[in-house]
Amino acid sequence: MSTLTDLYTHGFWRRVGAMIRKEFIQLRRDRITFATMITIPLIQLVLFGYAINTTPRDLPTAVLLQESSDVGRSILKSLENTRYFKVTHQVRDSETFDRLLASGSVLFGIEIPTGFERALRRGDRPALLVAADATDPVAAGSALGALGQLVQTALQNDHAIPATTASAFEIRQHARYNPAGRTQLNIVPGLLGTILTLTMLIFTALSVTRETERGTMESLLSMPITPLEIMLGKIAPYVLVGFMQAALILVAGVVLFDVPIVGNLFLLATLTTLFVATNLSFGYTFSTLAQNQLQAIQMSMMFFLPNLLLSGFMFPFAGMPVWAQWVGESLPLTHYLRIVRAIMLKGSTLMDLHYDALVLAGLMLVAMSIAVTRFRRTLD
Amino acid sequence: MNAVADIAIDVHGLTKRFNGLVAVHDLSMQVRRGLIYGFLGPNGSGKTTTIRMLCGLLTPDEGEGTCLGYDIRTETDKIKSQVGYMTQRFSLYDDLSVVENLEFVARLYGMPDPRGAAQAMIERLGLQQRGTQLAGTLSGGWKQRLALGACTLPNPQLLLLDEPTAGVDPRARREFWNEIHALAGEGLTVLVSTHYMDEAERCHEIAYIATGELLTHGTVHDVIADSRLVTYNVTGDGLAKLAGELAARKGVDMVAPFGASLHVSGRDAAALEAAIAPYRKSKSLRWEHSEPSLEDVFIELMGRDRSGKPDRTKTKTQ
Numbered sequence: 022m023s024t025l026t027d028l029y030t031h032g033f034w035r036r037v038g039a040m041i042r043k044e045f046i047q048l049r050r051d052r053i054t055f056a057t058m059i060t061i062p063l064i065q066l067v068l069f070g071y072a073i074n075t076t077p078r079d080l081p082t083a084v085l086l087q088e089s090s091d092v093g094r095s096i097l098k099s100l101e102n103t104r105y106f107k108v109t110h111q112v113r114d115s116e117t118f119d120r121l122l123a124s125g126s127v128l129f130g131i132e133i134p135t136g137f138e139r140a141l142r143r144g145d146r147p148a149l150l151v152a153a154d155a156t157d158p159v160a161a162g163s164a165l166g167a168l169g170q171l172v173q174t175a176l177q178n179d180h181a182i183p184a185t186t187a188s189a190f191e192i193r194q195h196a197r198y199n200p201a202g203r204t205q206l207n208i209v210p211g212l213l214g215t216i217l218t219l220t221m222l223i224f225t226a227l228s229v230t231r232e233t234e235r236g237t238m239e240s241l242l243s244m245p246i247t248p249l250e251i252m253l254g255k256i257a258p259y260v261l262v263g264f265m266q267a268a269l270i271l272v273a274g275v276v277l278f279d280v281p282i283v284g285n286l287f288l289l290a291t292l293t294t295l296f297v298a299t300n301l302s303f304g305y306t307f308s309t310l311a312q313n314q315l316q317a318i319q320m321s322m323m324f325f326l327p328n329l330l331l332s333g334f335m336f337p338f339a340g341m342p343v344w345a346q347w348v349g350e351s352l353p354l355t356h357y358l359r360i361v362r363a364i365m366l367k368g369s370t371l372m373d374l375h376y377d378a379l380v381l382a383g384l385m386l387v388a389m390s391i392a393v394t395r396f397r398r399t400l401d
Numbered sequence: 402m403n404a405v406a407d408i409a410i411d412v413h414g415l416t417k418r419f420n421g422l423v424a425v426h427d428l429s430m431q432v433r434r435g436l437i438y439g440f441l442g443p444n445g446s447g448k449t450t451t452i453r454m455l456c457g458l459l460t461p462d463e464g465e466g467t468c469l470g471y472d473i474r475t476e477t478d479k480i481k482s483q484v485g486y487m488t489q490r491f492s493l494y495d496d497l498s499v500v501e502n503l504e505f506v507a508r509l510y511g512m513p514d515p516r517g518a519a520q521a522m523i524e525r526l527g528l529q530q531r532g533t534q535l536a537g538t539l540s541g542g543w544k545q546r547l548a549l550g551a552c553t554l555p556n557p558q559l560l561l562l563d564e565p566t567a568g569v570d571p572r573a574r575r576e577f578w579n580e581i582h583a584l585a586g587e588g589l590t591v592l593v594s595t596h597y598m599d600e601a602e603r604c605h606e607i608a609y610i611a612t613g614e615l616l617t618h619g620t621v622h623d624v625i626a627d628s629r630l631v632t633y634n635v636t637g638d639g640l641a642k643l644a645g646e647l648a649a650r651k652g653v654d655m656v657a658p659f660g661a662s663l664h665v666s667g668r669d670a671a672a673l674e675a676a677i678a679p680y681r682k683s684k685s686l687r688w689e690h691s692e693p694s695l696e697d698v699f700i701e702l703m704g705r706d707r708s709g710k711p712d713r714t715k716t717k718t719q
């Protein structure tokens with residue numbers, strides 16, 4: 022009895038051992054998968070570790086100077102000296118000022134009204150107007166907090182306005198587009214983009230490798246169909262699926278979280294379709310590059326993670342170092358987030374968003390060209 | 402001009418290597434239109450590789466040629482539109498029904514009435530009852546028929562069938578061959594690879610390939626005659642021991658057991674006679690002069706070394 026158990030357990034570990042051995046051999050054979058398993062986690066740790074910063078710096082800011090005074094210039098200089106704000110635009114009229122905010126070119130607008138200096142010296146506590154794009158409340162919050170102290174110090178140093186005056190001026194904040202600072206208004210559009218990215222990638226990432234592994238590719242290649250036709254045929258059905266998915270998320274967002282859709286619904290639908298098609302193209306491209314389904318999934322995940330972390334969904338885009346922003350600029354989700362937040366919350370038009378729309382279209386075309394040229398038409 | 406009209410496949414010096422290993426070496430073949438051309442050879446001899454080069458799925462490393470008059474390197478698109486290729490492994494969609502698979506093929510080829518064409522093919526194949534069944538759930542024999550149906554659907558001029566009857570029961574195999582003959586009767590050229598000898602006899606012409614080299618070709622009769630093999634059929638007692646002894650003798654090129662008898666062959670009639678003379682006197686053995694079978698010829702061919710001379714170590718099968 023006991024010898025039988027011994028025999029059985031002995032056999033058990035031998036079989037497990039045989040299985041482990043076999044799996045390791047197979048793993049070693051699949052060089053690409055093996056390499057990605059080692060390098061990708063490291064690369065991503067370093068990449069995201071340095072890129073992500075929850076206290077945003079250098080937020081793009083527009084200043085509307087309505088008078089040309091010493092105090093005005095001094096405020097401007099102190100803003101530029103801080104690491105929170107980066108004055109990217111100095112404007113003279115309020116239309117340009119509004120447009121910069123609407124298009125998302127700047128996150129802050131600081132307006133120094135006419136007669137600010139005189140009122141200050143008289144002790145009238147004039148108002149410094151600060152407009153913040155609150156579609157991303159996290160990015161706006163900490164910078165706004167720092168602003169008051171900063172200007173105060175600047176004025177004391179440069180113009181001997183006594184520190185005893187509790188505050189020589191008033192900061193009148195206006196959180197544009199999301200006055201209540203509700204995070205749902207930011208999260209729901211962000212989730213829409215993130216969910217679409219993930220599902221679209223998975224839909225097409227397996228499409229070519231699956232045919233290769235099942236053996237149906239050989240017959241398909243022997244028939245008169247071109248790589249472009251195969252690609253379009255495989256992407257098109259999912260554009261419809263993605264569109265319906267987007268509609269579902271939006272309706273739920275409106276119904277459950279009371280997220281407004283201020284802008285044009287047709288524009289939102291069109292650009293969402295473009296975004297869906299872009300991600301499907303990326304998934305399809307991975308499918309043509311990968312040698313098996315596991316590789317295709319790995320590539321999709323490698324692509325999804327930076328989309329999630331560097332697009333401005335999880336962490337403020339403006340807070341990332343410049344190189345990380347460049348990486349972010351090359352990801353579809355970054356542009357779609359800007360588009361969807363702007364249309365839903367700001368009511369932006371295609372005029373405001375043409376840059377992001379063009380980048381999305383460009384990314385889609387690049388992915389498609391890679392897919393069509395890298396598609397193996399023979400079994401060589 | 403005339404040659405193009407008469408010849409469906411005309412290739413010269415095809416060579417294909419995979420990672421330095423030669424899969425097909427310096428292969429030339431001509432197949433006249435309207436013929437059923439059997440492509441024989443053991444596993445791994447390069448049949449699939451050759452067929453793939455013919456329909457543009459593999460690019461030859463060396464050699465050139467035409468298929469239906471189109472260059473196999475540069476005009477693969479034209480070849481694909483007129484060639485039906487049935488792959489060795491079932492390559493229709495398991496998760497589409499019989500009808501859906503056929504309609505998909507019909508649409509890819511831009512046929513005017515895909516539904517009608519699929520329906521007609523289903524009737525021709527006798528698959529009426531199974532039209533809505535998923536292709537993956539068909540039995541082996543039905544899968545082969547469906548695959549044949551799919552590649553003949555767009556009315557190709559040339560069929561390339563890669564081991565279409567492997568693993569199919571004898572009755573299904575016979576029906577399959579009847580269908581191939583019917584198609585050839587309609588004017589199609591059929592190149593069919595197989596390793597069943599009995600199927601070779603059903604071809605108008607055959608070619609034999611081993612380890613990437615085309616060793617012989619022609620009608621079955623020509624192939625046997627060209628081998629100039631002299632064969633004796635031996636029956637009696639102690640054949641197993643006899644086989645061993647004969648194989649070691651000069652002048653005997655091949656000894657192969659066939660059921661209860663032994664085939665003893667040699668290329669040089671006089672040498673063979675001399676070699677077997679001592680055994681012919683034995684009372685327990687019956688010697689009969691016989692026509693070599695295709696199998697004898699092929700086994701003997703494989704036994705030769707690359708230079709074409711008879712192999713010193715004589716072939717002896719099971």
Ligand SMILES: Nc1ncnc2c1ncn2[C@@H]1O[C@H](COP(=O)(O)OP(=O)(O)O)[C@@H](O)[C@H]1O
Pocket residue numbers: 419420423424442443444445446447448449450451
């Ligand atoms: N894609 C490939 N990569 C590497 N070797 C291959 C490949 N395809 C075939 N071969 C090799 O080429 C030789 C011929 O194979 P194949 O044409 O499939 O033979 P057959 O169809 O006659 O059985 C075999 O040795 C096989 O291992």
Ligand SMILES: [Mg+2]
Pocket residue numbers: 445448449450489563564
């Ligand atoms: Mg084969």
